[in-house]
Amino acid sequence: MTRKNYYLMSDGILKRRENTVYFINKDNKKPLPINKIYSIYAYGSLSFSSQVVNLLAKEGIPIHFFNYYGFYSGSFYPRETLLSGDLLVKQAEHFLDFEKRIILAKKFVEGAAKNMMKVLAYYNVDNPIKEILSELTDCDVITEIMNVEGRIRADYYGRLDEILPEDFQIGKRSRRPPENMINSLISFGNSLIYSTTLSEIYNTQLNPTISYLHEPSERRYSLSLDLSEIFKPILVDRLILYLVKKRMLNENDFEKDMEYCLLNENGRKVFLKEYDKRLKKTIKHRELNKNVSYRRLIRLEAYKMIKHLLGSKEYKPFVMWW
Amino acid sequence: MYLIIVYDIKVERVNKVKGFLRTHLYWIQNSVFEGEVTVSEFEEIKMGINDIIEKDEDSVIIYSFRTEKAFKRKVMGIEKAPIDGIL
Numbered sequence: 001m002t003r004k005n006y007y008l009m010s011d012g013i014l015k016r017r018e019n020t021v022y023f024i025n026k027d028n029k030k031p032l033p034i035n036k037i038y039s040i041y042a043y044g045s046l047s048f049s050s051q052v053v054n055l056l057a058k059e060g061i062p063i064h065f066f067n068y069y070g071f072y073s074g075s076f077y078p079r080e081t082l083l084s085g086d087l088l089v090k091q092a093e094h095f096l097d098f099e100k101r102i103i104l105a106k107k108f109v110e111g112a113a114k115n116m117m118k119v120l121a122y123y124n125v126d127n128p129i130k131e132i133l134s135e136l137t138d139c140d141v142i143t144e145i146m147n148v149e150g151r152i153r154a155d156y157y158g159r160l161d162e163i164l165p166e167d168f169q170i171g172k173r174s175r176r177p178p179e180n181m182i183n184s185l186i187s188f189g190n191s192l193i194y195s196t197t198l199s200e201i202y203n204t205q206l207n208p209t210i211s212y213l214h215e216p217s218e219r220r221y222s223l224s225l226d227l228s229e230i231f232k233p234i235l236v237d238r239l240i241l242y243l244v245k246k247r248m249l250n251e252n253d254f255e256k257d258m259e260y261c262l263l264n265e266n267g268r269k270v271f272l273k274e275y276d277k278r279l280k281k282t283i284k285h286r287e288l289n290k291n292v293s294y295r296r297l298i299r300l301e302a303y304k305m306i307k308h309l310l311g312s313k314e315y316k317p318f319v320m321w322w
Numbered sequence: 323m324y325l326i327i328v329y330d331i332k333v334e335r336v337n338k339v340k341g342f343l344r345t346h347l348y349w350i351q352n353s354v355f356e357g358e359v360t361v362s363e364f365e366e367i368k369m370g371i372n373d374i375i376e377k378d379e380d381s382v383i384i385y386s387f388r389t390e391k392a393f394k395r396k397v398m399g400i401e402k403a404p405i406d407g408i409l
Contacts (some may be wrong), residue, residue: 002358007408018341023409030409035346036357272408 003038005196007272008263014040014048016055027049037061039199041192043070043268048138062202064195064295069177069262072191076196077208084205090211090309100147104212104315106136108229109149111317115233116156119241120321123163129155145213149229160237167251168244177260182240184254184261185271190228190234197231198224200298202255206306227301230317235294241279286321310314323364324392326356326385333374338374341381343367351402358390 008014012025020034025044036057038065056063057078067073094100113133120127132152139145158169164170170182178184198221203210211222213229243249253267263271281292285300292300301318309313325347331339340349347357359367371382386400387393390409 002360004407009408012409018344020341020345025409030403031344031349033346033357034343035349035363036348208389269408276407 003036005038005276006032006275007041007043008046009043009269009272011044012046014046014052015183016049016051019055020309021052021055032148034059034061039195041195041272042066060202062199064198066191067180067267069260070188070268071176072194075195077198077202077221080202082203082205087205087306087309088207088210090311091207094258094309095210095212101212102140102142104305105142105145105224106139106183107315107317108213108226109133109145109152111138111230111319112149112233113152114317114319115230116152116237118322119233119237120156120159122238123241125159125162127159142213142215149213163241165242176287178262179259180261181249181251181254182244184263185240185243185249186236188263188268188271189240189275190232192229193228193236194224196235196295197228197298201227201302203299204302204306207300227298227305230301231294231298234318234320235275235278239271239274241272248274258311263299323361324358324387324390325358325364325367326387327382328352328354328379328385329379329382331380331382335374335380336394339380342370342374346370348405350402355404359378 005025008023010025010027013022015022015024017031020154021032021037023030023032037059039061040056042063046063053076056076062078062079063076065073065075084173094104110133113129117127117129120129129152132148132155136145136148139148154173157173159272161169161171164182168182169180170186171180173186174180174183175187178187200210201221201224206223209219210216211226214225216221216222236290248270249267252269252305254263254265254266272276279295280293284290285292285297285298297318304313304315304318307313327343327347329339330353341351343355346359346363347355350356368384375382
């Protein structure tokens, strides 16, 4: 994996020069080797020219934008070069055929729940997720599946409080805006993984707007939401627990106000650095029998979906085995 | 594989080489680039340099390692351009 993610935290200009990309901010001018960029995450305010966009499009590099509060606001999604009409038709077919859609939707919930159980098991926390999950078999509409998913998640976050130190308790999950420190970490992490997954989907023939668990009408790249579900416990939650337990983040890394709590610049830097480390971290893959990075795991998940859609192999969500 | 490239090139071509290497590797200090590349990218880089330089006037040395872990790197004094993904 020679290409890497760039996280632009400061305000600046993205410029094309000498056929590569320069990031210019008030302190310095830094060339980013075009062949070494995988995707760009822009947290500061970023100005860029169409020449840069042309170059990034040519190389197939997406830029993900986040607003002032660190919430995902959108992506520059370069022209698709990996197109497959056949797969698109199959993707739509699996959405339109209600039974087929339900099968996939359940798999995402199942994968997510099993990974949550693994996270809790690591800290020896008992949980009823398995029992709630078993109700999934009787669900025959999406709303019921969503309901099960919601209950699992609510229970899961409650259990995390048993692990977390007092000042980092979740209490109740709050979004838009997150009301306390841990909620802001979860929101920040989730929007990150959402765009990471989108980058991976971009590199496959899948269409990111057709999804199964989430409604495709959500005006978002909702397939990315589906796939992220599985990786949230693995990548985001474990990272948060790590950062909090190791006291790598404290109150000074947050900006607080009456009704919201957000990571400040230093907090974001710490978070992103560790997040990026995790994406690069490798594990020995059991089936492939070789070392695979976490980022690669997300891509493999997309490939597994393609196989399922094309009918060559049934999709089985990724579950941590450690 | 991991590359370290150092070069000594006539003034009229030095910017061309620098510009080309910037698209593939990280600029470390004057006349030095390094970075992780794939095998095919390595070939690309070699061909690219070959097209720019004059064989009887310029000199380019490429050190290649199987992996970044195969050597130690120590900077004394200032690190002119740290390789960092968070900017």
